[in-house]
Amino acid sequence: MKALVGGDSGGYRLADDIHIPVPKPGTMLCRVHAVALSPYDAKIVDYSNTPGAVGGCDFAGIVVEVGEGVTRFEAGDRVLAVTFGLNPSDKAAGAFAEYALATEDLSCHVPDDLSLTQASSLGLGIATAGLALFQAPGLQLVMPRSASADQDTSEFVLVSGGATGTGTMATQLLKIAGYTPIVTCSPANNALCESYGAAACFDYHSATCGADIREYTANSLTSVLDCVTDVPTMKMCYDAIGSSGGKYVALESITPIIKYTRRDIRADWLMAPSIMGTPVELPGTYGRPSILEHRRFGSGLFLLVERLLQEGAIKNHPLEVREGGLARIPACVNDLRVGNVRAKRQVVSLLGG
Known part of the structure; x- marks a missing residue:
């Protein structure tokens, strides 16, 4: 072939x-x-x-x-x-x-x-967003047990890079799971992100973006998924997290320049291939051992998303x-x-x- x-x-x-x-x-x-x-x-x-x-x-x-x-x-x-x-x-x-x-x-x-x-x-968006939100080393939020689960935590979760493929999938899964997703994006993509369930959009170009998010969330934000993962976005996310601290998860290796500027924030990053349950045989920091829990989670996740697709709840x-x-x-x-x-x-x- x-x-x-x-x-x-x-x-x-x-x-x-x-x-x-x-x-x-x-x-x-x-x-x-x-x-x-x-x-x-x-x-x-x-x-x-x-x-x-x-x-x-x-x-x-x-x-x-x-x-x-x-x-x-x-x-x-x-x-x-x-x-x-x-x-x-x-x-x-x-x-x-x-x-x-x-x-x-x-x-x-x-x-x-x-x-x-x-x-x-x-497929990749399902795997990446699912791991990032609901499994270690991700945010480890509570996932609905079924496509028809009825729960409403009203907890804010920030998705940095809301107009990315992973960002729109994460926004949809968060909304279904009962969280309140907010995102960063270019103003031109506000309507796009809102159509996937974002409750509010913030311009990542703005020098006050992090502070604006902290004000909007009344200093209560504890969970951030960063789909962009560079120094400026990581700093912005750190600025957005409330004074009680929280969890920051990225989709790329993170810089220690920002990581240790706040000891009340647990920062980590993940490799989506670990959802296969086999070792990720890449050199350096990108390698991962076999994580069987990720495979077990993936099995349930894809069954759930299949039902959501049938119901028209995921696009x-x-x-x-x-x-x-x-x-x-x-x-x-x-x-x-x-x-x-x-x-x-x-x-x-x-x-x-």
Whole structure:
């Protein structure tokens, strides 16, 4: 099959001689109809390229064969899934291919009113926002036990980078779980963030952004998810947290320059691939041991989100659909690398649907 793999001298290359993966126990072989691009795809190929490994994290397609033990899915089902490409321990694991493996308990049936193109953009956001909000080292908030759970904590939670793909997913999950999500974003994206459930939006360009949030929350903010994770946004988030302290969680490694400026704030960051329950074999601080609790959590999370999708309670991030198939993906990755993609997820259609 054709697949986009790590190049021998860096970057991605299009190959046409990659073996179609064989379903392992608990997985399904899928014909990929669409893939979505994320900042992870740009960062991983620059930081830790694995030559010959299939890239990509997000895809949707049609199940063509199920592996041993799979009971939730059968051939012909429409499915969205998350995986993690350029994986040194499993070079066939990526999404940027004509066929890809979906893990049964980290996948969702795609409802009839959602296209596979739309669905391809959801898996990584589900995994990342879910871990960041509801699992250690994330914020460890209380998650609803079912899609129809009725709870209202009225507790504020700040999402820094509310117009990002993870930001809009986090906002939706927080709203469903009974929290009051507030976000930072550009003023041009206020309406977008409000449409996903943000109770208030704050301009991260403003020098008083952190102070404005602290005033709005009456000095009560204790939980922050930072989807941007640079020094200015981390400082802003620290300024926003109330005087009683709290928890700050980022999606990238955090700088000690800000981390220890307030001893009443517990700051940490996470690696979304740990949701697979297998070791994250990356060099340096990005490596992680196997965290089986993350896999158990992911199983419940994807079942919950499947129900939410069926109910229409979760929607995808705004999309920018690109044509050109797998060969178009390197250009899309470069757009991410240089910051040309804002408030949208790039999706590349392979077969449509």
